[in-house]
């Protein structure tokens with residue numbers, strides 16, 4: 082009997098586009114039905130072998146209808162690379178409308194395009210209800226939503242809906258126990274599109290476009306090993322699966338001869354020299370047989386290149402059979418973290434500024450620059466550092482952390498000493514050394530670190546701090562030279578109180594992991610009162626504090642929804658302090674000061690009276706004195722005027 086799959090989407094165009102793409106690939110093996118999320122019930126989902134959600138939004142809409150019987154997968158979607166050439170026909174530096182069906186999908190498409198390297202255009206979001214169209218804009222790119230494009234635009238490029246990426250195709254094939262050659266066909270398709278991009282002869286486009294970045298993005302999105310070499314067999318591009326499959330120990334592969342990295346390729350590369358040819362052979366490497374395909378290409382600059390791709394199956398010498406990919410049991414959960422180390426997908430945020438920072442971090446990971454990450458404690462600086470390492474060409478080698486805030490000067494000196502056999506620096510050779518809390522380095526050790534940067538020792542440094550290192554260098558507390566040498570590129574993390582939209586996201590992320598329930602929502606666990614408190618809390622410990630709180634709640638035994646009373650003692654005491662000490666008038670004065678900083682007593686009196694409070698000047702004077710004694714306001718005696726302190730702000 083044919084297997085069955087239900088495709089659940091939030092928008093009709095995604096449903097139609099994705100259905101036809103998946104039917105093209107799986108039509109012969111799987112009976113596919115497509116529905117909009119609004120029309121789907123638990124009973125319907127239970128009738129299918131697998132439910133494929135077109136997006137996280139579609140999955141979220143049905144969160145409450147999920148039952149243990151339902152096997153589901155959330156589709157990872159990417160552009161249909163066949164159509165990317167269309168975008169490149171737009172003159173660089175143009176303003177271009179990016180048209181999609183909602184604000185969220187439009188903005189996420191813009192982000193994805195810039196991640197892919199389309200940095201030569203200024204994309205302007207356009208979606209139903211976003212306001213008047215700008216008549217000066219002459220170009221529009223849409224993802225299958227031509228009907229929403231403003232009428233005045235003469236040049237419309239439809240790049241089709243985003244399709245399922247190769248890893249999703251491979252997961253579906255694996256789930257239904259289908260041949261992996263299905264995923265291979267899709268991969269080959271991607272590779273062909275990639276080759277087409279390389280061959281693009283439009284000279285102007287090549288000059289003005291970040292083609293290298295675009296082609297690299299495509300290579301990095303393919304889940305089989307791919308490497309491109311030039312006529313001299315020097316590696317021009319290589320992706321992580323290639324390094325991993327062949328267990329190449331050498332860092333910095335770009336610029337290195339492939340024969341140095343994998344000597345077994347010599348024969349096959351010598352044998353096949355004819356241009357524009359395609360050859361597949363099995364070679365022996367370590368204890369495996371590897372299927373290798375060589376594709377000869379002549380690019381737009383008439384340069385002869387060879388694309389090497391590895392077969393999806395590795396055949397172990399010691400096994401009689403080709404065992405292919407492992408088939409996973411149970412419910413598929415793409416959110417599940419399988420590795421010990423963090424990846425970019427583990428850094429959770431919906432905040433635009435943070436998402437921009439993450440895009441930059443991804444770009445940084447493709448380079449070997451030194452990175453300085455600044456941000457408050459618990460904002461995920463180490464998560465970022467690990468993600469950069471794991472996405473870099475050094476990922477096969479060690480990521481070693483040195484926590485400089487937690488060790489003596491002597492110990493820190495040992496860890497940084499490359500001559501010391503067991504030092505962190507030695508362990509990190511070829512990989513990444515993460516200096517956590519770099520501002521703690523003494524002047525002597527700052528000089529030692531400078532020495533490390535000057536030595537030929539092969540290590541990438543990533544440092545983090547919660548201090549303003551630039552100010553410290555200006556005040557002579559941190560070597561300026563080290564500041565600038567460390568800070569080849571920098572990233573800044575945002576405190577949680579400046580991105581409160583992430584609070585629900587982080588709570589659900591940690592709770593789902595801790596409770597091991599992928600569909601859990603905060604509503605199921607927290608009373609409204611507790612939630613209101615959590616949304617108003619200032620989160621001085623940021624993401625770490627949210628994570629700790631989830632662990633705490635997990636350990637609080639409760640047969641009812643959690644309430645404020647279930648908060649840990651250190652937060653409860655803050656609440657009590659607030660309740661005990663702030664009278665309604667004191668609260669009103671603090672709010673007025675927070676909104677009108679540096680106001681004098683007379684102005685403050687006027688503001689409070691305008692709010693309908695009958696109060697004398699003497700009472701305000703005594704009240705300000707009292708608040709000042711408790712450290713909640715600061716009075717400037719010479720210039721007059723008062724302002725709220727940080728402690729005062731937390732009271733609000």
Ligand SMILES: Nc1ncnc2c1ncn2[C@@H]1O[C@H](COP(=O)(O)OP(=O)(O)OP(=O)(O)O)[C@@H](O)[C@H]1O
Pocket residue numbers: 427428429430456457458459460461462463464465517545547623624625626628
């Ligand atoms: N945006 C985020 N997404 C996912 N997890 C996060 C995020 N921010 C913080 N965390 C979690 O918070 C914890 C602390 O993160 P991490 O150690 O990277 O913070 P940090 O900024 O390096 O802190 P410190 O300065 O104290 O070393 C981690 O367990 C991580 O899972």
